[in-house]
Amino acid sequence: EVQLVQSGAEVKKPGDSLKISCKGSGYSFTTYRIGWVRQMPGKGLEWMGIIYPDDSGTRYNPSFQGLVTISVDKSISTAYLQWSSLKASDTAMYYCARRVDLWNTYDYWGQGTLVTVSS
């Protein structure tokens, strides 16, 4: 069974750093890209970027370029999303999802990680 399991909810202060994770199982992790999607409270979905686990190649949404870093450790089938200095506006639910290359569609999603940034 394909699963993407994300790390638990986080409560941080502005200026803190953070790295959240997404662990894939039940499939060949290096074969499928992993994307990250943000959902701010009460709002829609925003595509942040994507990584190819086999070579760690990344593509970012220009709106998020330089604000977050997407990485991967293929030895443990885990992708990461990290911030070096959080802002209150980073408060959101973050989802990882597996992308199928044929139509670039996202067929399996993690359960989401809620990040709350508050002083």
Next chain:
Amino acid sequence: DIQMTQSPSSLSASVGDRVTITCRASQSISSYLNWYQQKPGKAPELLIYAASILQSGVPSRFSGSASETDFTLTISRLQPEDFATYYCQQSYSTPQTFGGGTKVEIK
């Protein structure tokens, strides 16, 4: 970036109704259009990809169609479990933008 304009932003419907949601791309995206359903507190789930192909396990009352840059999601007979928010997404080019969402509520 390709803009995806989804309408309506919300609608009220009754069980058994036929519901149509539309999504317009700002440029040609071929058939690289996906539809997702999201229920409160849950992750999105894939319903349709390539504009009209039903994801495995999705009920046949859901269907998708395309006409150039206009895409449609139709629910033929709304069921209680279909009350949710629906998003389109273009997967033609990065950033893979989403529409603003359509919340389907109970009338």
